[in-house]
Amino acid sequence: MTTESTPTDGRVRDGQAPAPHPFRTAALLPVELPHHRRPSPRQVLADLGPREFANALIALIFSATGPVAVILAAGAQGNLTPAQLSSWIFGVFFANGLLTIILSWTYRTPLAFFWTIPGTVIVGNSLEHLRWSEVLGAYVITGVVILLVGLSGLARRIMDWIPMPIIMAMVAGVFLRFGLGLVDAVWSSVAVALPMALAFLAVGALPRVSRVVPPILAAMVVGIIAVVIDGGLSRGILDDGLLAAPMLQAPEFTLRSLSELVVPLAITVLVVQNGQGVAVLRAKGHHPPVNASAVACGVWSLLVSAIGAVSTCLTGPTNALIVSSGEPRRHYAAAIGNGGLALIVGVLSPAFVGLILGTPAAFIAALGGLAMLAPLQSSFVTAFRTDRALGPLVCLLVTVADVSLVGISAPFWGIVLGLAVSALLERRTLS
Known part of the structure; x- marks a missing residue:
């Protein structure tokens, strides 16, 4: 085995990713091995x-x-049965929760794994003319x-090749x-979203209180109370059952x-989704094992x-929320906790999804928006803390346009066009 001798300060340099952690690598394959x-x-x-x-x-x-709503929408496009949908949701929570626990514990680094949301949208569109078994075959390949890209070291x-400002x-x-969803929720649902925002600000303004009660947790509790008072639950929690029933399906x-x-699908995983996950973790000073991931x-x-x-x-958003606050050395424990909760949701997925679907959209939008404020701020600061910001700006605009x-979804094309603009107009060296 060999050890890389690169700096490990974790700082984001202009146009560069943070220096990678000196992982030990396997003798025959460039897969990072735990070093502690x-x-x-x-x-x-x-x-x-x-x-x-x-x-x-x-x-x-x-x-x-x-993200679960996206799965349900994709399933509706393919006329999937409730049993098939239940199995799908069990897989993305239980199996990926287990992977999150294993890798976060093994590398002592936050590594939250879930499923590709843009990939799910692509699958939903394809289900309008492909059989479900054909889609499963595509999943396998x-x-x-x-797997081959990871083993080759290309990931x-x-x-490391894509400049950090463009990724961010x-x-x-x-x-x-x-963030825009938060603004819309506060504007359109004063009874639910506004109290959540006020609770978030009030607790965040009191350092002694926020060290004990995280502002986002206070917002969630206040939101739940507001939903109950407002009579916002629209369906029974157990309308779809209690326990998941995974089923083997032939590709x-x-x-x-x-x-x-x-x-x-491969691009959305390796570049769009994993790219987000790696970027938000590196921005917080972590060193995710990219090839091993x-x-x-x-x-x-293959398994799911x-x-x-x-x-x-x-996943990008989930990892961003996990590392949004607290001490970096303890973020791995938050990822393990997230994986443990995912196991529970996987087993009880019908009931949990029933609860979520019965909750007002404003509650979900406000909670997600408040939770994303810190990651959103960090991503903007990292993206535009440079004198060569035209490439990142083009990347941002293309991504937001969502075409x-x-x-292949917009975030990938945002990176491609951002790189092109940086190379042609800003003379950025992509190496």
């Missing part, structure tokens, strides 16, 4: 304080709201492609809609599904495809 002892269960519990648990909970609620090379501009473009390999889905995404994508779940990724091309 794994924490004991007692150490994990000691590091999982109130703030870390609050971040883990908010990140889990985020994942189980809007996509997992193989992601980390790509992440893409992240800012993705996160911006949550079908056809040229039309593979040519339509594999490349867009890609390998894990490939292996897990058997029960009908879309490809696994190192896909050849089945």
